[in-house]
Amino acid sequence: MAHQGLYRSRQNCMIAGVIGGLAERFDWNVTLLRIIFVMVSIFSAAFPGIVVYLILWFLMPKKG
Numbered sequence: 001m002a003h004q005g006l007y008r009s010r011q012n013c014m015i016a017g018v019i020g021g022l023a024e025r026f027d028w029n030v031t032l033l034r035i036i037f038v039m040v041s042i043f044s045a046a047f048p049g050i051v052v053y054l055i056l057w058f059l060m061p062k063k064g
Helices: 018-026 030-043 047-059
Strands: none
Touching: 018 030, 018 047, 030 047
């Protein structure tokens, strides 16, 4: 893997850069990952997805 560590993205951010950072870290398509995250959040009554996102937002440092 080219990237080390888990950071929030500065280039691929819509809210806080959490999903963009995950996509950059694992070299995944950021748009596809966002769609998957939204679908999983909707089908799990949205609450767990929002909580996980907020936790990652506060725990992941901003890249750079």
